[in-house]
Amino acid sequence: MGSSWSSEEERQPLLGPGLGPAPGAAWRSREAAEALPAAAPSPGRVYGRRWLVLLLFSLLGFAQGLVWNTWGPIQNSARQAYGFSSWDIALLVLWGPIGFLPCFAFMWLLDKRGLRITVLLTSFLMVLGTGLRCIPISDLMLKRRLIHGGQLLNGLAGPTVMNAAPFLSTTWFSADERATATAIASMLSYLGGACAFLVGPLVVPAPNGTAPLLASENSRAHIKDRIETVLYAEFGVVCLLFSATLAYFPPRPPLPPSVAAASQRLSYRRSFCRLLSNLRFLMIALAYAIPLGVFAGWSGVLDLILTPVHVSQVDAGWIGFWSIVGGCVVGIAIARFADFIRGMLKLILLLLFSGATLSSTWFTLTCLNSITHLPLTTVTLYASCILLGVFLNSSIPIFFELFVETVYPVPEGITCGVVTFLSNMFMGVLLFFLTFYHTVPPEPHLLVQSLECSSARLTVIWQSPQAVEQEVIENQQKHRGESWHLGVWIDIFSSERQRGGMLKSRAHCGSCKENVDGSGLFGSYIM
DSSP states (O other): OOTTTSOTTTTSOSSOTTTSOOTTOOOOSHHHHHHGGGGSOOOOOOOTTHHHHHHHHHHHHHHHHHHHTSSSTTHHHHHHHHOOOHHHHHHHHHHHHHTTTTHHHHHHHHHHHOHHHHHHHHHHHHHHHHHHHTOOOSOHHHHHHHHHHHHHHHHHTHHHHHHSHHHHHHHHSOTTTHHHHHHHHHHHHHHHHHHHHHHHHHHSOOOTTSSOOOOGGGSHHHHHHHHHHHHHHHHHHHHHHHHHHHHSOOSSOSSOSSHHHHSOOOOHHHHHHHHHTOHHHHHHHHHHHHHHHHHHHHHHTHHHHHGGGTOOHHHHHHHHHHHHHHHHHHHHHHHHHHHHSTTOHHHHHHHHHHHHHHHHHHHHHHHTHHHHOOOOOHHHHHHHHHHHHHHHHTTHHHHHHHHHHHHTTSOHHHHHHHHHHHHHHHHHHHHHHHHHHHHSOSSOHHHHHHHHTSOOEEEEOOOOSSSOOOOOOOOOOTTTOOOOOSSEEEEOSOOHHHHHHHHHHHHHHTOOHHHHSSTTOOSOOOO
């Protein structure tokens, strides 16, 4: 039975005589795989070195996130030091999702060659990328190209550090530790991006215009020296991690920790066929990819978004830092809770997305204070952004566990590779759209008329992780001509009225030409 759609290899016993379940038993999930052979001798054994492997992998993800988010928090300083344009700043962030284009090649390497080879290649790409950025060259044009090349190489390391966390947890950890290990390995990459919000603004001084007037040491040369200090420090950290990984990073333990780790998995080709034909998985993947991808791109250019309202690099950095750190801490705590209480993944996700819906709605309504008349203060700005990051980022490890449980026995690396590829695709589309909108010259009114007649607001549909049904309610408003959509929606730009008011105010106050002519108006305007 089933011989018409399964191969001979897939019908072989998974664990050999005496260790597997009775013939004909079907394993529908990893939990079922753990429960069925309870009466037989267990092949599982955990090793203390698993924590060292988890630490090395997590630190590698931390460094990759730190390098990726180097330029967003210090975009004002980078403009002055290297002559970056707004397009350059957005492209430096965009190299992250672009690096996910060869994601499927890294998934194949992880599936065929294991963790060690894949992690070594990833860390080597990071060494090359951070090294390119540190080459001392006086030509600013060539220096900018080297920085872009370094960011691209670091982006190519993203598929491994973001996809391999469930694969590592299944390979090294027992069933009651997997969610915790997945949370730690996946969250450290986001924590690295959060630390970039602090390291950059605290080490690199802000140029005149986004901070109080400082002494002469905040000249262009001094800012450039401080940026290069950050680049050299990141290069040293990456080299140290590469050396540690080269010295010790075993591909797998001598004995598998669980039945799920010892079982055979589907082939690379059949795994993709299984994923693409699983409607439930595709629905969950969209529920993960759209909100998380949009939020990642939005937070990557947070300083650009808050600059028009005179929020300094340091303040924007603290907002981004606490939103991601809070998500990491809450995510690890929830994952540990999920290890002890099974069958609660859907309920946890529904609660987290409910909080994200309320937080994003709060942020959007306060940004539209010309309509809602809600006060926008420092407290509301911090609270709404941080809560949004906490609720969304803490859902990542829960989503990963739900993905793996849904499509078992598809390999974990392939499963998470597909969903992170989708997430980065949405992030790339968002960043490209923001960049295109920002770089359009303000004079040709015919070119930007469609953007100026309404608020450009990106809507992320809130979808249930198992039965995903979209109910879109459109309510055309005559005085603004825009559609409102049900779900988690994040305000990215302001309306024409808000933008015109901001420009007139700045022109009247004698602000710099960059703010008067419209460049730098990249994000939400908070009146």
